[in-house]
Amino acid sequence: xxxxxxxxxxxxxxxxxxxxxxxxxxxxxxxxxxxxxxxxxxxxxxxxxxxxxxxxxxxxxxxxxxxxxxxxxxxxxxxxxxxxxxxxxxxxxxxxxxxxxxxxxxxxxxxxxxxxxxxxxxxxxxxxxxxxxxxxxxxxxxxxxxxxxxxxxxxxxxxxxxxxxxxxxxxxxxxxxxxxxxxxxxxxxxxxxxxxxxxxxxxxxxxxxxxxxx
Amino acid sequence: xxxxxxxxxxxxxxxxxxxxxxxxxxxxxxxxxxxxxxxxxxxxxxxxxxxxxxxxxxxxxxxxxxxxxxxxxxxxxxxxxxxxxxxxxxxxxxxxxxxxxxxxxxxxxxxxxxxxxxxxxxxxxxxxxxxxxxxxxxxxxxxxxxxxxxxxxxxxxxxxxxxxxxxxxxxxxxxxxxxxxxxxxxxxxxxxxxxxxxxxxxxxxxxxxxxxxx
Amino acid sequence: xxxxxxxxxxxxxxxxxxxxxxxxxxxxxxxxxxxxxxxxxxxxxxxxxxxxxxxxxxxxxxxxxxxxxxxxxxxxxxxxxxxxxxxxxxxxxxxxxxxxxxxxxxxxxxxxxxxxxxxxxxxxxxxxxxxxxxxxxxxxxxxxxxxxxxxxxxxxxxxxxxxxxxxxxxxxxxxxxxxxxxxxxxxxxxxxxxxxxxxxxxxxxxxxxxxxxx
Amino acid sequence: xxxxxxxxxxxxxxxxxxxxxxxxxxxxxxxxxxxxxxxxxxxxxxxxxxxxxxxxxxxxxxxxxxxxxxxxxxxxxxxxxxxxxxxxxxxxxxxxxxxxxxxxxxxxxxxxxxxxxxxxxxxxxxxxxxxxxxxxxxxxxxxxxxxxxxxxxxxxxxxxxxxxxxxxxxxxxxxxxxxxxxxxxxxxxxxxxxxxxxxxxxxxxxxxxxxxxx
DNA sequence: CATGAATGAGAATTCATTCAT
DNA sequence: AATGAATGAATTCTCATTCAT
Numbered sequence: 001x002x003x004x005x006x007x008x009x010x011x012x013x014x015x016x017x018x019x020x021x022x023x024x025x026x027x028x029x030x031x032x033x034x035x036x037x038x039x040x041x042x043x044x045x046x047x048x049x050x051x052x053x054x055x056x057x058x059x060x061x062x063x064x065x066x067x068x069x070x071x072x073x074x075x076x077x078x079x080x081x082x083x084x085x086x087x088x089x090x091x092x093x094x095x096x097x098x099x100x101x102x103x104x105x106x107x108x109x110x111x112x113x114x115x116x117x118x119x120x121x122x123x124x125x126x127x128x129x130x131x132x133x134x135x136x137x138x139x140x141x142x143x144x145x146x147x148x149x150x151x152x153x154x155x156x157x158x159x160x161x162x163x164x165x166x167x168x169x170x171x172x173x174x175x176x177x178x179x180x181x182x183x184x185x186x187x188x189x190x191x192x193x194x195x196x197x198x199x200x201x202x203x204x205x206x207x208x209x210x211x212x213x214x
Numbered sequence: 215x216x217x218x219x220x221x222x223x224x225x226x227x228x229x230x231x232x233x234x235x236x237x238x239x240x241x242x243x244x245x246x247x248x249x250x251x252x253x254x255x256x257x258x259x260x261x262x263x264x265x266x267x268x269x270x271x272x273x274x275x276x277x278x279x280x281x282x283x284x285x286x287x288x289x290x291x292x293x294x295x296x297x298x299x300x301x302x303x304x305x306x307x308x309x310x311x312x313x314x315x316x317x318x319x320x321x322x323x324x325x326x327x328x329x330x331x332x333x334x335x336x337x338x339x340x341x342x343x344x345x346x347x348x349x350x351x352x353x354x355x356x357x358x359x360x361x362x363x364x365x366x367x368x369x370x371x372x373x374x375x376x377x378x379x380x381x382x383x384x385x386x387x388x389x390x391x392x393x394x395x396x397x398x399x400x401x402x403x404x405x406x407x408x409x410x411x412x413x414x415x416x417x418x419x420x421x422x423x424x425x426x427x428x
Numbered sequence: 429x430x431x432x433x434x435x436x437x438x439x440x441x442x443x444x445x446x447x448x449x450x451x452x453x454x455x456x457x458x459x460x461x462x463x464x465x466x467x468x469x470x471x472x473x474x475x476x477x478x479x480x481x482x483x484x485x486x487x488x489x490x491x492x493x494x495x496x497x498x499x500x501x502x503x504x505x506x507x508x509x510x511x512x513x514x515x516x517x518x519x520x521x522x523x524x525x526x527x528x529x530x531x532x533x534x535x536x537x538x539x540x541x542x543x544x545x546x547x548x549x550x551x552x553x554x555x556x557x558x559x560x561x562x563x564x565x566x567x568x569x570x571x572x573x574x575x576x577x578x579x580x581x582x583x584x585x586x587x588x589x590x591x592x593x594x595x596x597x598x599x600x601x602x603x604x605x606x607x608x609x610x611x612x613x614x615x616x617x618x619x620x621x622x623x624x625x626x627x628x629x630x631x632x633x634x635x636x637x638x639x640x641x642x
Numbered sequence: 643x644x645x646x647x648x649x650x651x652x653x654x655x656x657x658x659x660x661x662x663x664x665x666x667x668x669x670x671x672x673x674x675x676x677x678x679x680x681x682x683x684x685x686x687x688x689x690x691x692x693x694x695x696x697x698x699x700x701x702x703x704x705x706x707x708x709x710x711x712x713x714x715x716x717x718x719x720x721x722x723x724x725x726x727x728x729x730x731x732x733x734x735x736x737x738x739x740x741x742x743x744x745x746x747x748x749x750x751x752x753x754x755x756x757x758x759x760x761x762x763x764x765x766x767x768x769x770x771x772x773x774x775x776x777x778x779x780x781x782x783x784x785x786x787x788x789x790x791x792x793x794x795x796x797x798x799x800x801x802x803x804x805x806x807x808x809x810x811x812x813x814x815x816x817x818x819x820x821x822x823x824x825x826x827x828x829x830x831x832x833x834x835x836x837x838x839x840x841x842x843x844x845x846x847x848x849x850x851x852x853x854x855x856x
Numbered sequence: 857c858a859t860g861a862a863t864g865a866g867a868a869t870t871c872a873t874t875c876a877t
Numbered sequence: 878a879a880t881g882a883a884t885g886a887a888t889t890c891t892c893a894t895t896c897a898t
Contacts, residue, residue: 015861035335037251041889051863056890120249120333133394160405163395164382171381180347181377191374195413202416229878255872265880270873443882463763465679468867479884484869548677548761561822588833591823592810599809608775609805619802623841630844657857683893693859698894
């Protein structure tokens with residue numbers, strides 16, 4: 001993950017890279033504790049064990065740091081969307097789906113403070129909101145593609161169905177990750193995978209796919 | 215919707231009630247534009263066409279105002295959760311479900327700036343987060359109750375299934391309301407209702423329920 | 429003299445006007461003591477007996493305050509330029525010229541900290557520099573007009589001659605006002621008036637105009 | 643021009659001298675763009691293509707660098723003042739005067755950012771202001787000497803007349819050099835020389851000295 | 857000699873809240 | 878009941894200077 005404005009214009013040596021990394025990780029921690037707008041630069045540098053002035057060597061301001069984090073998350077989200085496999089009716093298909101959901105969960109788990117703040121930065125016309133829409137789009141588009149591969153077509157409107165599925169995955173993961181509901185990772189993933197798999201193949205199969213482990 | 219701290223202890227005449235109402239509505243507008251922590255008292259009083267000093271005649275501070283808004287939303291959310299009807303397999307059952315989703319949508323549409331700000335107030339240990347969890351709980355509990363009424367049982371784990379459904383409804387509505395995806399109210403509601411209805415009755419019915427209008 | 433950005437958008441009552449005036453006068457004092465860039469907002473508000481926050485009620489920042497001062501000076505400079513009388517060869521003409529120089533001196537005396545900073549704010553492309561050029565232009569233009577009224581023409585190139593005269597007046601006044609040379613007001617004014625008057629009428633008169641008082 | 647504090651105590655090799663020279667020239671450029679207090683060490687080292695740390699190898703701080711520049715200018719100004727020739731009524735006298743003004747112009751042209759910054763350092767009691775007064779004094783004293791050589795005495799008060807002349811020369815040159823007025827070097831110098839020469843010899847001559855070339 | 861990194865004191869700015877009218 | 882003015886604590890940001898390599 002690369003630095004913000006000021007850092008982008010300089011060549012960073014080993015020490016510089018390390019400091020940059022520390023600042024980015026510290027920001028995630030502080031955003032988690034206090035939210036984006038509640039986070040003070042001061043909190044971040046303390047968490048990163050560095051000084052106030054150093055912060056501004058790497059980022060123009062808090063938003064610049066946030067941008068750097070967001071663009072990192074965005075990249076990984078895009079890769080993840082790309083890697084959504086074809087969804088097969090078989091047990092193997094179920095397992096692949098569940099495994100993919102697991103990777104989504106883990107990414108979300110690490111970056112949820114950033115993702116959360118992202119949603120909160122209410123700037124209709126900013127390109128931050130635009131970026132968010134693009135990420136969402138990548139997930140739904142890829143899911144639409146996978147749904148279209150299924151015969152017979154499980155739904156009449158794959159576009160909206162995909163949006164609904166992504167909504168479900170995203171928010172349920174969010175609730176779990178921020179502990180707003182007391183559900184553990186495996187239980188959630190089993191259930192999500194089951195609901196999705198059943199929903200997509202209920203019309204063509206008699207029996208349920210392998211149920212959740214617990 | 216009632217006033218905050220200072221206002222609570224006073225009897226409000228007609229003029230006072232009007233000012234209070236203007237402040238609350240202004241706050242929603244400003245929270246929409248700038249988020250909770252980005253909203254300055256100054257913005258709110260300007261939007262409400264009143265003065266700085268007047269604000270503190272009605273609210274102890276910004277959080278007090280926010281509490282007033284949240285408790286209004288919370289009450290309405292609870293009423294709405296309560297009103298979720300038994301879900302029947304019939305065409306009538308579908309219509310009732312869709313109608314209920316419509317009421318959810320409209321409530322969300324008006325208050326989304328408040329709901330959004332809710333997460334902005336990140337402080338894990340505040341009772342604001344607690345309140346959010348309670349609202350979520352009410353929805354899932356009520357939905358679990360309705361799912362349990364269905365025979366044969368459509369899912370093996372009604373608790374997690376309900377969580378997934380609520381997640382889907384909430385987030386898809388959010389995406390639509392804040393225009394992060396270009397879908398209109400009716401199209402979204404038709405599709406959500408269909409997905410939920412099919413999901414709950416697919417096992418016991420041969421044919422799809424009435425499809426979306428468009 | 430009117431206020432800066434923030435103050436311009438509000439109606440000021442008596443108390444507000446008084447505070448604004450105090451801030452502007454305080455700024456002149458502080459600019460004199462420490463120069464423009466050396467002046468801290470803190471110094472200014474202390475001199476004005478008000479608080480830090482109050483400053484920003486009237487001005488967006490130091491430059492905004494400076495702009496307000498400059499535009500005040502500019503207006504008075506323009507009026508002064510306008511009031512340069514026709515220059516007559518007579519004793520009365522000499523007296524009128526000297527009186528006008530006296531008004532220039534007094535204006536400069538009060539505002540020299542502002543004028544000085546103005547010159548220092550080296551911003552080739554800013555409109556501040558532009559404004560300075562305009563003021564200079566007004567003086568030279570008016571002087572050219574007055575020189576052209578004289579017969580026979582005392583100089584072959586009135587444009588550059590006027591520039592030279594204005595340069596002399598401005599800088600000599602500056603040296604005197606900031607005490608870089610030990611010359612008092614009356615002595616300087618007598619001499620300047622004499623030099624100018626002789627320069628313009630030497631060709632047509634035999635005798636010197638009434639000499640300086642000392 | 644010699645280096646500042648730290649550099650003074652060291653013997654500089656070829657590379658060192660080159661770096662020192664680059665820093666001094668860079669400072670002039672940056673002072674021109676941003677003024678003295680607006681100039682950051684960072685700007686200067688970037689302009690000089692060197693690093694932050696290197697700056698402090700040659701100068702103790704920004705003021706030290708400035709002192710080095712000022713003392714260079716001061717020396718050259720003193721030499722220039724010394725070199726003001728006796729002013730003769732003849733065509734040759736006019737040419738010598740104009741040539742001297744040309745040297746003043748060129749010196750001013752190169753160092754005007756330094757001269758300008760000089761006033762930016764406002765602190766009345768600093769010896770920097772003292773130095774400025776001394777330079778001014780040298781010019782006026784030398785001019786007084788030259789005026790006293792002229793018979794019959796062209797003015798009754800040579801002291802103030804000299805001050806007025808120096809004021810005119812300095813400020814007109816300044817206006818021209820910083821492009822506040824659109825006049826080119828030769829035109830300005832012709833006119834200045836003419837005005838001075840006529841002023842000093844008008845009483846004893848019938849005809850104008852050779853007019854400006856354009 | 858040279859450099860990138862780090863530092864922290866100092867200055868600017870914001871904004872919730874109080875107050876006098 | 879309403880308001881304009883004032884306040885100052887909290888925060889952001891800048892930049893001269895030092896340091897380790």
